[in-house]
Amino acid sequence: MSPLATPDIEESVDLSAAPLEPWEVVVWNDPVNLMSYVVRVFRTYFGYSLERATVLMRQVHHDGQAIVATGPRETMEVHAQAMHDYGLWATVRKATR
Template identity: 90%
Template sequence: MSPLATPDIEEVTNLAAAPLEPWEVVVWNDPVNLMSYVVRVFRTYFGYSLERATQLMRAVHHEGQAIVATGPRETMEVHAQAMHDYGLWATVRKAAR
C-alpha cells in the first residue's frame, strides 16, 4: 500500500442526538428581599404578568422555593446568574421526570 493510500475502514456511527434534558431554575426564600422586589424582578426579567409573578413570589415566601423557569441547562444557568445579579438566591437543577 502506498503511503498516501488509506485503508478501507468501515465505520458505524450513530448520529442521533441525545434528547435535551429539561433543567429548572429554583429561586429560594431569603430574609433580605422584599416580596414586592421579588415580584418586580420576575416581571422585569422573565416578563411574567403581575398575577404570575405574585404567584411565584408567594410560593417562594410560603414554600421556601419556586421553579421560575424550565429549559436547556445553559439557558437556565444564565437565568440563575441573572437572579444572583438581582440579589436573589437561585440554583439550577435537573427537572424531575
C-alpha cells in the same frame, strides 16, 4: 484496487442525538427581599405577568422555593446568575419531572 477506490463497507450509523435534559432555576426564600421586589424582578427579567409573578413569589414565600424557569443548562445558568445580580438566592438543578 486504485488508491481512490473505497472498499464496500456496510456501516450502520445512528445519527439521532440524545434528548436534552431540562434544567430548572429555583429561587429560594430569603429574609432580605420584599415580596413586591421579588414580583418586580420576575416581571422585569422574565417578562411574567403580574399574576404569574405573584404566584411564583407566593410559592417562594410560603413553600421556601419556586421553579421560575426550565430549559437548557447553559440558559438556566444565565438566569440564575441574573437572579443573583438582582440579589435573589437561586440555584440550577436537573429537572425532576
